[in-house]
Amino acid sequence: MSLFTSNQANKNKDTGMDKKIASQKDAFQAYISADRLKNSRSMCMLGAVLFVLFSTIDFFALSSSLSDVLAIRGIVIAGLMLGFVLTYQSYFDKYYDYIMSSIYLVAAVGVVVSIYLALPTDYASNIYLATLLIIIMTIFAWSYFSIRTSALLITTIISSYAFVAIQKEIPVTHMWINIAFLMGATSIGYFSQHIRNNYLLQNFLLQQSLEASVEQKTIEADQNAFIANHDELTGLPNRRHITKLLEAMLETAKNKNKVMALMFLDLNGFKQVNDIYGHAAGDEVLKIVAQRLELATRKGDQISRLGGDEFLIGLLMKEGTLTNLEKMAQKFISLISQDINIDGVKIKIGASIGVSAYPIHGNTIESLIRVADDQMYKAKHGRKEPVIRAHQPSNSVIVFPNAG
Amino acid sequence: MKSDVREYQTYLEPEMCSSARATAILGSLLCIVFLAADAYALSLPLSEMIVIRGVVVLSSLSLFFVSFAYQELFIRFYNPIIFSISLIAASSIILMIHLASPTDHAATVYFVGLIIVIMLMFAWLFMRTEVALSGVTIIISSYAYVAHINGLATTDLFVNILFLCSGAATGIFTQIFRNRHLRQNFLLTQSLKELLEVKTEEAGDYAHQANHDELTALPNRRYIIQKLEKNLQIAKQADKVLLILFIDLNGFKLINDTYGHASGDAVLVKIARRLEQTIIKGDCLSRLGGDEYLVGLMLDKGGLIEAEEIVNKFTAIVSYPMNIEGKKLKVGASIGVAAYPEHGDTVEQLVDFADKKMYQAKNGETTVESAEQLGGESNIISFPYTKNA
Numbered sequence: 001m002s003l004f005t006s007n008q009a010n011k012n013k014d015t016g017m018d019k020k021i022a023s024q025k026d027a028f029q030a031y032i033s034a035d036r037l038k039n040s041r042s043m044c045m046l047g048a049v050l051f052v053l054f055s056t057i058d059f060f061a062l063s064s065s066l067s068d069v070l071a072i073r074g075i076v077i078a079g080l081m082l083g084f085v086l087t088y089q090s091y092f093d094k095y096y097d098y099i100m101s102s103i104y105l106v107a108a109v110g111v112v113v114s115i116y117l118a119l120p121t122d123y124a125s126n127i128y129l130a131t132l133l134i135i136i137m138t139i140f141a142w143s144y145f146s147i148r149t150s151a152l153l154i155t156t157i158i159s160s161y162a163f164v165a166i167q168k169e170i171p172v173t174h175m176w177i178n179i180a181f182l183m184g185a186t187s188i189g190y191f192s193q194h195i196r197n198n199y200l201l202q203n204f205l206l207q208q209s210l211e212a213s214v215e216q217k218t219i220e221a222d223q224n225a226f227i228a229n230h231d232e233l234t235g236l237p238n239r240r241h242i243t244k245l246l247e248a249m250l251e252t253a254k255n256k257n258k259v260m261a262l263m264f265l266d267l268n269g270f271k272q273v274n275d276i277y278g279h280a281a282g283d284e285v286l287k288i289v290a291q292r293l294e295l296a297t298r299k300g301d302q303i304s305r306l307g308g309d310e311f312l313i314g315l316l317m318k319e320g321t322l323t324n325l326e327k328m329a330q331k332f333i334s335l336i337s338q339d340i341n342i343d344g345v346k347i348k349i350g351a352s353i354g355v356s357a358y359p360i361h362g363n364t365i366e367s368l369i370r371v372a373d374d375q376m377y378k379a380k381h382g383r384k385e386p387v388i389r390a391h392q393p394s395n396s397v398i399v400f401p402n403a404g
Numbered sequence: 405m406k407s408d409v410r411e412y413q414t415y416l417e418p419e420m421c422s423s424a425r426a427t428a429i430l431g432s433l434l435c436i437v438f439l440a441a442d443a444y445a446l447s448l449p450l451s452e453m454i455v456i457r458g459v460v461v462l463s464s465l466s467l468f469f470v471s472f473a474y475q476e477l478f479i480r481f482y483n484p485i486i487f488s489i490s491l492i493a494a495s496s497i498i499l500m501i502h503l504a505s506p507t508d509h510a511a512t513v514y515f516v517g518l519i520i521v522i523m524l525m526f527a528w529l530f531m532r533t534e535v536a537l538s539g540v541t542i543i544i545s546s547y548a549y550v551a552h553i554n555g556l557a558t559t560d561l562f563v564n565i566l567f568l569c570s571g572a573a574t575g576i577f578t579q580i581f582r583n584r585h586l587r588q589n590f591l592l593t594q595s596l597k598e599l600l601e602v603k604t605e606e607a608g609d610y611a612h613q614a615n616h617d618e619l620t621a622l623p624n625r626r627y628i629i630q631k632l633e634k635n636l637q638i639a640k641q642a643d644k645v646l647l648i649l650f651i652d653l654n655g656f657k658l659i660n661d662t663y664g665h666a667s668g669d670a671v672l673v674k675i676a677r678r679l680e681q682t683i684i685k686g687d688c689l690s691r692l693g694g695d696e697y698l699v700g701l702m703l704d705k706g707g708l709i710e711a712e713e714i715v716n717k718f719t720a721i722v723s724y725p726m727n728i729e730g731k732k733l734k735v736g737a738s739i740g741v742a743a744y745p746e747h748g749d750t751v752e753q754l755v756d757f758a759d760k761k762m763y764q765a766k767n768g769e770t771t772v773e774s775a776e777q778l779g780g781e782s783n784i785i786s787f788p789y790t791k792n793a
Contacts, residue, residue, distance in 0.1 A: 039581055127512065127513075133519050134571050141523070180441050181516050187430060192528045195528075211596060217606075218603050221603055275763070308693065
């Protein structure tokens with residue numbers, strides 16, 4: 001029984017491996033398909049040009065049945081042109097082996113038939129073998145056929161040549177020598193293809209592994225960046241990060257003629273929570289405050305925890321809407337001041353908020369934060385009443401006292 | 405740019421070697437096979453044929469040997485070496501065509517051997533295109549010369565040369581496509597490598613940022629907790645004492661409020677540097693945030709006796725006056741202490757305990773020393789270590 005299960009497990013593992021290898025093979029096919037396409041196109045063009053040239057030879061070398069041979073050349077050239085057109089079809093990639101091997105076959109059979117048509121006195125009868133040799137070497141050097149396709153193709157070419165040679169009663173030794181040349185070209189072509197494919201595969205695998213490493217490192221960098229830029233407890237942007245976010249917001253405000261407000265928020269009574277209920281409860285309070293602030297702000301606003309019980313909020317507002325700030329700050333305070341339930345204990349804390357706005361209080365984030373911080377400090381220690389200092393009727397700055 | 409070319413060369417080297425070796429072996433084998441064909445196609449004495457084929461086989465084999473034994477030299481003189489071997493192979497064929505009598509099969513057909521050589525020179529080997537091209541020009545023209553003096557009809561000669569040129573053209577295009585492909589591959593690999601480097605560096609930078617306090621560059625809370633976990637493991641295994649000091653500055657808020665944040669930051673950095681110089685390798689130090697620092701010290705078993713002395717030392721180090729922008733400033737410290745194994749056996753328990761003790765010290769519950777100073781005073785808790793440990 002256990003033997004059976006372990007076999008089963010092995011089998012599963014094997015199929016898993018097979019799948020992995022199969023998917024890698026697919027990826028490799030995709031990797032070479034662009035190259036395959038380009039090569040096929042160039043091969044068709046070059047082949048057509050060479051066959052046009054070869055047909056000029058026919059006038060000297062195969063004058064006995066010139067019209068037939070020229071017709072054959074025409075068919076081969078048409079085949080090559082058709083191949084060129086087919087490379088632009090979407091199914092070319094899928095039927096690559098069939099399409100390209102048919103084209104090679106048409107070219108090779110064309111040559112073999114020309115040899116068949118040649119009289120023994122025609123020069124072509126011996127020499128057109130050279131074309132077959134070039135075709136065979138091109139099959140290997142320029143194509144990406146599977147071994148089965150190449151083998152079938154080459155066997156067909158060589159045996160049809162042999163058949164014609166026997167039909168034409170070429171001396172057997174001569175036939176064998178010619179076949180030896182074709183086989184020689186085949187073996188060289190086969191090995192060069194093998195080495196090339198091996199090399200491509202290695203390259204591909206190296207690139208695959210590099211890509212995987214890059215991906216892994218990118219994830220790692222992103223994760224580390226997140227940790228570096230966010231407060232671990234609340235998940236809000238931290239001081240380092242908020243400065244960058246606010247710089248960007250200030251740019252937007254400057255470019256789009258908007259107003260940007262900063263709220264510096266400091267909790268009241270937080271130290272007592274920490275002291276009485278412990279750090280865990282204090283942490284929980286910070287988390288809940290962060291959640292409430294997130295719920296209260298709009299998309300595009302920026303909230304961060306600066307550390308301790310300090311939060312910084314950046315708001316992008318339409319010109320002339322600064323008067324809403326007071327309402328917003330009050331909303332934040334009332335949200336924070338709602339009971340916080342921690343392990344059955346109701347905790348109430350307050351907040352002091354200091355506000356500053358671009359362009360009234362400065363045009364750098366640094367100066368804006370300083371003003372908001374000062375205002376918060378004044379709110380916390382100074383006046384108990386909300387103070388609205390009007391620089392201009394439409395631009396008011398507000399300092400809120402604690403609510404707790 | 406130059407180094408890029410050199411790197412590309414290095415990238416190609418294995419391929420240059422393996423293709424040359426394969427050519428050498430395959431070429432030798434084919435020569436031996438064709439020796440059998442020679443017997444029928446050529447009316448020459450066998451010994452002459454053996455000598456001609458033998459020269460090619462020997463030079464191929466020596467190429468094979470050199471590519472292994474003197475690889476560096478082989479790569480350096482790749483072009484001349486491959487050029488001469490190709491010429492040797494081609495001239496052996498031309499020589500046989502020259503020696504063949506007009507009725508021999510070789511006289512008409514052997515020139516196709518030249519097509520194989522020509523295509524090999526381009527498609528398989530890695531000679532520079534201009535070198536290969538000049539080699540092929542030499543081969544075709546010497547073949548033309550030999551065929552001409554042997555009385556081959558002009559039209560037939562023209563046909564043969566056209567075939568040779570077709571072979572060369574196919575070969576050149578193969579080479580161009582192959583080289584372009586290899587080059588692209590190389591560049592892709594290079595750019596991936598560079599990207600990996602960038603990302604690795606980025607990950608490292610962010611990791612440093614994530615683990616360190618921006619102001620003082622000391623490890624931050626999350627990082628020192630990890631370090632303390634490790635040190636606790638060591639303490640447990642090596643039967644040592646892990647002493648944790650929770651340091652909170654006294655009077656720091658006053659400095660901040662009086663002299664501004666910049667001065668406050670400078671104080672924090674100065675304290676960080678002093679603490680760094682005080683600890684030794686294997687100890688750890690962190691700024692937890694605000695004006696809180698955490699120190700973890702490894703002591704030998706029984707080292708707890710020194711705890712009070714250590715605390716005094718750290719207090720003195722913190723309290724020593726400092727010069728910030730021409731102002732003489734002084735802060736104090738409240739230090740809470742916890743030790744493994746006396747006060748807990750997890751980092752969390754120990755830090756909590758030290759924190760509580762610091763708090764007690766700050767509120768004067770167990771003040772040992774107190775000094776009115778500018779900026780603050782120092783409170784140290786009387787250390788409640790247990791002797792029965």
